[in-house]
Amino acid sequence: MDKWVFLNGQFVSSEQAHVSIYDHGFLYGDGAFEGIRAYNSKAFKLFEHIDRLYNSLKALGIEMPYGRKQFIANVEQLLEMNAVTNGYVRVTVTRGIALGLDPKNIKGDPTVVISSDRLSLYPKSMYENGLEVVTVATRMANPQVLEPRIKSLGKYLCNIQAKLEANQVGAGEGLMLTEDGYVAECTGDNIFFMKNGVVYTPSAHLGILEGITRLTAINLLTEMGVKVIEGTFSRFDLYTADESFLTGTAAEVIPMVKLDARLIGDGKPGPITKKLMEAFHGYIASL
Numbered sequence: 594m595d596k597w598v599f600l601n602g603q604f605v606s607s608e609q610a611h612v613s614i615y616d617h618g619f620l621y622g623d624g625a626f627e628g629i630r631a632y633n634s635k636a637f638k639l640f641e642h643i644d645r646l647y648n649s650l651k652a653l654g655i656e657m658p659y660g661r662k663q664f665i666a667n668v669e670q671l672l673e674m675n676a677v678t679n680g681y682v683r684v685t686v687t688r689g690i691a692l693g694l695d696p697k698n699i700k701g702d703p704t705v706v707i708s709s710d711r712l713s714l715y716p717k718s719m720y721e722n723g724l725e726v727v728t729v730a731t732r733m734a735n736p737q738v739l740e741p742r743i744k745s746l747g748k749y750l751c752n753i754q755a756k757l758e759a760n761q762v763g764a765g766e767g768l769m770l771t772e773d774g775y776v777a778e779c780t781g782d783n784i785f786f787m788k789n790g791v792v793y794t795p796s797a798h799l800g801i802l803e804g805i806t807r808l809t810a811i812n813l814l815t816e817m818g819v820k821v822i823e824g825t826f827s828r829f830d831l832y833t834a835d836e837s838f839l840t841g842t843a844a845e846v847i848p849m850v851k852l853d854a855r856l857i858g859d860g861k862p863g864p865i866t867k868k869l870m871e872a873f874h875g876y877i878a879s880l
């Protein structure tokens with residue numbers, strides 16, 4: 594057997610974990626998900642991820658058949674069953690099964706999947722030398738249309754389009770702007786920059802995902818005595834910054850040293866970024 598998967602209340606082998614072709618997630622992207630990291634056999638910020646998932650589902654009007662506590666226990670059990678020490682947990686919940694978009698035709702429970710996988714990470718050299726990023730033409734989904742606090746399956750079509758664009762020019766990440774052209778976030782990461790000792794990051798109201806790693810970075814920087822200001826910024830602010838970095842569950846904290854062929858600062862990971870990376874690793878090790 595390959596590994597265990599939690600599917601609709603049962604632990605089954607991954608070979609037996611099949612989802613209907615009429616699943617609303619498959620047909621319409623009608624569902625929500627979380628990507629969670631495991632360090633030293635423990636899921637990192639598990640409560641926060643499950644809380645975000647349940648809030649996404651509540652807003653979508655999808656009723657989970659399990660309470661949060663039980664669901665957290667299911668994630669922990671899967672990690673144990675698959676002997677995951679350092680890896681990735683993917684939780685996907687869709688509205689359920691019915692052909693046609695009308696949710697009232699869905700009779701059964703939502704489809705609930707928890708799986709664990711190996712992580713595909715940026716190469717070590719990118720943490721040492723920094724990432725090159727390009728601004729992509731695909732805008733972040735308008736928050737008036739798709740609520741950004743719902744980590745919905747469907748919203749990620751924009752991010753996939755944006756990632757395609759970044760891949761086409763060999764960039765490590767794609768920077769997405771708001772409809773008005775302000776800096777929003779990357780395809781799977783939040784963005785920060787430092788100017789004159791102060792760290793800045795786009796405000797949540799712009800429609801970014803309020804990343805769990807973003808909040809961890811803000812807290813660690815604050816503990817380090819570095820002021821963090823949330824606001825509305827243009828690419829000019831990034832081009833003229835002293836340092837920049839991205840945060841995300843998979844990437845953790847990674848320096849961004851080039852944007853649209855402009856070096857950020859001296860084009861090397863900056864001292865505050867390096868200090869934050871160290872603090873982040875220390876924080877994980879302390880858990």
Ligand SMILES: Cc1ncc(COP(=O)(O)O)c(C=O)c1O
Binds near residue numbers: 803805807
């Ligand atoms: C669009 C987007 N922004 C930011 C993030 C970072 O969020 P987190 O730190 O919760 O992984 C992610 C990752 O899930 C993402 O998909």
